[in-house]
Amino acid sequence: MKNVTADEIKNLIQIFDDSEWQELALQVEDFRIFLSRDPNSAGAPWQGAQTAQVPATTVAPAPATAPQQPLGSAAAAQPTAAPVVESTLVPDNCVVVKAPNLGIFYRAPKPGAASYVELGAEVDNETEICLIEVMKLFTPVHAGMRGIIRHICVEDGDMVEFDQPLFYIEPTE
Amino acid sequence: MAISRLFIANRGEIAVRIVRAAHSLGIETVLGSSAADAESLAARTAHRTVIVGPAEPARSYLDEKLIVQAALGAGCDALHPGYGFLSERPALARLCEENGIAFVGPRPETIEALGDKLSARRIAEASGVPLVPGTPALESAEDACAAADEIGYPVVMKATAGGGGRGMFLARGPEDVRTSFNKASEEARAAFGDGSLYIERFVESARHVEVQVFGDGEGRVLHFGERDCSVQRRYQKLIEEAPCTVMPDAVRADLHAAAVKLTSDLNYRNAGTVEFLFDVERGEFYFIEVNARIQVEHPVSELISRRDLVAMQLQLAGGEPLNLQQSDIVLHGHAIECRVNAEDPDHGFRPSPGRLTTWEPPDMDFVRLDTFCSEGTLIPPYYDSMVGKLIVYGNNRSEALQRMDEAIGRFSLAGIKTNMPLQHFIIRHPDFRNNLITTSWLEKIGLPAFANREE
Numbered sequence: 001m002k003n004v005t006a007d008e009i010k011n012l013i014q015i016f017d018d019s020e021w022q023e024l025a026l027q028v029e030d031f032r033i034f035l036s037r038d039p040n041s042a043g044a045p046w047q048g049a050q051t052a053q054v055p056a057t058t059v060a061p062a063p064a065t066a067p068q069q070p071l072g073s074a075a076a077a078q079p080t081a082a083p084v085v086e087s088t089l090v091p092d093n094c095v096v097v098k099a100p101n102l103g104i105f106y107r108a109p110k111p112g113a114a115s116y117v118e119l120g121a122e123v124d125n126e127t128e129i130c131l132i133e134v135m136k137l138f139t140p141v142h143a144g145m146r147g148i149i150r151h152i153c154v155e156d157g158d159m160v161e162f163d164q165p166l167f168y169i170e171p172t173e
Numbered sequence: 174m175a176i177s178r179l180f181i182a183n184r185g186e187i188a189v190r191i192v193r194a195a196h197s198l199g200i201e202t203v204l205g206s207s208a209a210d211a212e213s214l215a216a217r218t219a220h221r222t223v224i225v226g227p228a229e230p231a232r233s234y235l236d237e238k239l240i241v242q243a244a245l246g247a248g249c250d251a252l253h254p255g256y257g258f259l260s261e262r263p264a265l266a267r268l269c270e271e272n273g274i275a276f277v278g279p280r281p282e283t284i285e286a287l288g289d290k291l292s293a294r295r296i297a298e299a300s301g302v303p304l305v306p307g308t309p310a311l312e313s314a315e316d317a318c319a320a321a322d323e324i325g326y327p328v329v330m331k332a333t334a335g336g337g338g339r340g341m342f343l344a345r346g347p348e349d350v351r352t353s354f355n356k357a358s359e360e361a362r363a364a365f366g367d368g369s370l371y372i373e374r375f376v377e378s379a380r381h382v383e384v385q386v387f388g389d390g391e392g393r394v395l396h397f398g399e400r401d402c403s404v405q406r407r408y409q410k411l412i413e414e415a416p417c418t419v420m421p422d423a424v425r426a427d428l429h430a431a432a433v434k435l436t437s438d439l440n441y442r443n444a445g446t447v448e449f450l451f452d453v454e455r456g457e458f459y460f461i462e463v464n465a466r467i468q469v470e471h472p473v474s475e476l477i478s479r480r481d482l483v484a485m486q487l488q489l490a491g492g493e494p495l496n497l498q499q500s501d502i503v504l505h506g507h508a509i510e511c512r513v514n515a516e517d518p519d520h521g522f523r524p525s526p527g528r529l530t531t532w533e534p535p536d537m538d539f540v541r542l543d544t545f546c547s548e549g550t551l552i553p554p555y556y557d558s559m560v561g562k563l564i565v566y567g568n569n570r571s572e573a574l575q576r577m578d579e580a581i582g583r584f585s586l587a588g589i590k591t592n593m594p595l596q597h598f599i600i601r602h603p604d605f606r607n608n609l610i611t612t613s614w615l616e617k618i619g620l621p622a623f624a625n626r627e628e
Contacts, residue, residue, distance in 0.1 A: 005217055006221075006222065007211065007212055007216065007217060007222075101226060101232070101239065102223065102224065102225045102226060102239050102242060102243050102246075103239075103242055104242070104246060133242075134238050134239055134242045135238040135241060135242050135268070137238070159223075159242075159243070159246030159247065161223055161224040161225070161243075162208060162224045162225060162226045162227060162233070163208060163224060163227075164224070
């Protein structure tokens with residue numbers, strides 16, 4: 001497993017997602033991956049007790065490499081190194097808001113302005129939660145549901161790919 | 174100045190081909206892929222894959238803004254468009270230019286000028302490249318007869334205002350012109366509101382020949398010989414070979430010179446192909462169009478010239494000078510390419526997407542297979558049906574033919590229908606072996622014979 005690809009990791013997560021398993025720990029040579037559904041998990045067997053902060057699927061986003069960041073083989077081979085940006089404990093019932101198209105992700109309407117939403121914010125159908133830019137054309141993304149922002153997957157200014165998870169929203173009534 | 178990170182805005186075998194060429198030059202690769210191709214061979218071999226959109230081409234491979242945004246976001250300094258999709262859309266080349274990304278292809282204004290048929294004809298005319306002889310609009314049957322005499326029968330009469338066969342007829346002599354002129358003119362008037370007709374020479378035995386060119390963008394153009402692509406169905410090429418062995422040497426030299434003249438007059442940059450109709454009976458050739466991109470069939474020229482055209486494209490786009498003279502390009506032997514298409518030749522060529530349950534290419538010398546497939550590959554239904562190109566090399570045409578025959582016979586494929594039975598039939602057909610075919614051969618003779626074959 002010298003060259004683990006993003007696809008292989010995605011596949012692994014897919015298998016895990018589709019399974020009934022609670023946890024998956026895999027080590028092949030230098031490559032290690034640990035997936036868990038349990039927010040209070042004791043962590044991977046090779047580490048000390050540690051609390052998983054995000055649901056397994058949020059580790060999945062394809063490499064959210066910052067623009068201009070060198071794409072050495074190391075960076076390319078370890079897309080899981082992409083840091084999780086901001087999250088609280090994410091409840092199981094969260095709904096993912098995915099990128100409707102590829103573009104640059106912005107959390108605020110303009111540089112320096114306040115973000116559309118912060119963690120814990122209450123949103124409804126029409127709430128704008130971010131902008132996605134494609135060659136100077138900015139398109140707002142709406143929450144599309146009533147709920148509370150529980151996790152923000154992408155850093156302001158990063159490129160997102162089509163269908164990449166952006167937010168986790170906990171539905172409310 | 175050399176390219177450090179290349180964006181590949183394509184899919185299928187050409188994406189694999191470009192990724193390989195880039196890696197062989199030490200260039201990093203970022204593939205812009207649709208969600209349907211996220212697991213493809215090119216996606217697995219590129220350093221990084223960016224999902225630009227869903228399977229639907231209009232929202233992924235055909236959206237130049239998404240493509241350039243993805244290339245910028247991934248920090249690429251050059252973009253290769255492959256063939257098809259956006260490769261000949263001036264807007265993509267222009268958007269790259271405006272955003273500091275080197276476009277691996279001609280300048281946007283060149284693509285634009287060559288993309289318009291009338292403008293391309295004017296360019297050819299200005300460079301003294303022969304066009305199919307024809308006339309302006311004609312008034313009467315008598316004028317038409319006089320013009321046809323000058324051009325030489327057979328001629329085809331066409332409506333100046335439109336196509337689709339309305340007002341069109343074939344005349345083998347003056348009596349045909351007299352009997353059909355008024356009727357055709359009426360038909361054209363009814364269909365287009367304009368009854369004027371013009372005449373073009375009808376090329377009965379035409380072969381499709383094309384010249385591979387490569388320009389430095391400053392007026393120097395080299396050619397890599399010609400290809401013969403006369404096996405066609407509905408203008409889609411099925412088999413391509415190099416060189417065109419039915420062409421007399423003197424005509425061949427003129428053909429190469431015409432292609433070089435036309436493109437050097439444009440200061441043509443990067444790889445391109447000048448297409449011609451070769452009138453076998455008259456021994457003359459006429460300009461059709463210029464394809465301002467790398468073509469599907471480029472490997473046959475690579476094999477006879479022993480050059481890597483895609484690597485050359487990347488080097489030139491990276492600012493390296495074209496360190497070659499025409500005399501450095503020595504052509505050897507003969508190469509043939511059969512396109513492997515996922516379509517069923519026994520049922521109207523209907524597409525046959527699906528999963529390849531068997532894929533065992535021939536294990537032979539002098540055989541090259543350009544493909545994105547392997548056993549288990551899913552051929553998605555959203556894109557064109559080509560799954561690979563089987564290419565062979567021989568010291569001469571008959572050796573190459575024999576190898577292609579053997580190679581197709583040793584190619585095991587299952588899970589989807591392909592055109593390989595038809596390709597095998599053509600390769601073994603006496604007309605093809607004796608090099609007697611024309612562009613209408615497949616539809617008139619080849620396909621009916623294939624339908625009646627004995628297994």
